[in-house]
Amino acid sequence: MTDPTTRALRLLGLFQTRALWTSEELAARLGVTTRSIRRDVERLRELGYPVRASSGVGGGYQLGAGGSLPPLLLAQDEAVAIAVCLRLAAGGTVAGVSESAVRTLAKLDQVLPAGAREQVAAIHSTTVTVGAARAVVDPEVLMATSRACRDRVHATIDYVDRQGRGSQRRVEPHALVAVTDRWYLLAFDLDRDDWRSFRLDRVRRVTVGTLRNQPREVPDPASYITRSVSQSPYRYVATARVRASGDRVRERVPPLAGDVTDLGDGWCRLVTGGETLDHLAAELVMLGTDVEVLDPPELVEHLEVVKRRLLSPAGPR
Incomplete structure (x- = not known):
């Protein structure tokens, strides 16, 4: 005869395969008496599983919804x-x-x-997903970094930067951040002695260690990743006041393109990056509302150049 613990687990598994069981059916499946089934049901109830009993024709035992999810026994x-x-x-x-x-x-x-x-x-x-182009992340990398963040342990990653240069980085992983269609890792880079963000689709391999992370003051993951993605990689970073609500500007400027802050007076502040001044000028014009450029001075001067271009003899009179 099986021990009560094993039998209770098997009973829980049967409850998850069908909505309703009679005590006779359960007894036959487990090779015990209906009296043993009643004891096992009580044992499950004591452990917090809401096993319901109904009498009469069509009655029996069934597992109800409780305050917590019971362990799933899966084939x-x-x-x-x-x-x-x-x-x-x-x-x-x-x-x-x-x-x-x-x-x-x-x-x-x-x-x-x-x-x-x-x-x-x-x-x-062998599965192909049809839809928007996405940066593909190796599932093994995703799971390994997730475990390292959860367990707060060191990891070594093989990383390829945006110029295609490979390096091995010793890091203390802290958080995974999903931004639009990309995954980022916020981690403390032990060799550079500072916080860094890493695009997971550029991680080729992760080796999770056992050494625990040091206690550190951790930056807000969402803010750090958004700032590093929308500003740090670019030659120019623009700060501008925009006459619109933050929600309206966020509809036009995705998180990967800029950081938007409501100013509470019908204006918001936009911080965004670009490789060229022309790119930044076009981005601001396409907002379709009044914009006051606060920084950098080169962009303020360049907007005058753009204005002269549009009013030149070759342009509209």
Whole structure:
């Protein structure tokens, strides 16, 4: 006869495969008496699982909704199906669930059997997502960095920068940030002794260590990543007052393109970067409203140049 703990787990698994069971059906499945089934049901209730009982014709036991989610007992094909769906969601194919999908996928990856892991990798490698162009992130990189952030341990990453130069970086991962269609890692770079952001689609490999991260004052992940993506890589960074609400400007300027702050007087402040002054001038004009450029002085002067171009004899009279 199986021990009560094993039997209770098997009973919980049966409740998850069908809505309603009679005590006789459960007893037959588990090879025990209906009296043992009643004791096992009480044991599950003591552990916090809301097992409901109904009498009469069509009555029996069923697992109800409770205050917390019970452990899911999955067959291998079920685990593979969930992992594949989570990978698609983590890639941004399901709106609003990317970050939760990554956390759940990291938990599932820890206990997934080797055979199931190979099935998931095979399905993912042969799946094509049709839609907006996305920066493709290796799922193994995504899961490894997620675990390193969760466990607060050191990691070593092989990274390729925007110029195509490769390097190995020793980091203390802190947070993953999903911005539009890209994933970023906020981490403390041990070799540069400062915080850095890393695009995950440029990470070729992650080795997660066991050394714990040092206690540090951590910048706000969303603000840091937005600022580093929209300003740091560019030759010019413009600051301007825009006569519009922050929400209206955010509809035109995505997070990867600029940082928008409401000023509360019908204006907002926009900070954005560009490789050329012409690019910044065009971006500001396309806002379709009044703009006051505060910085840099080169952009203020360049706008006068653009104005003269448009009013030149070759332009409209």
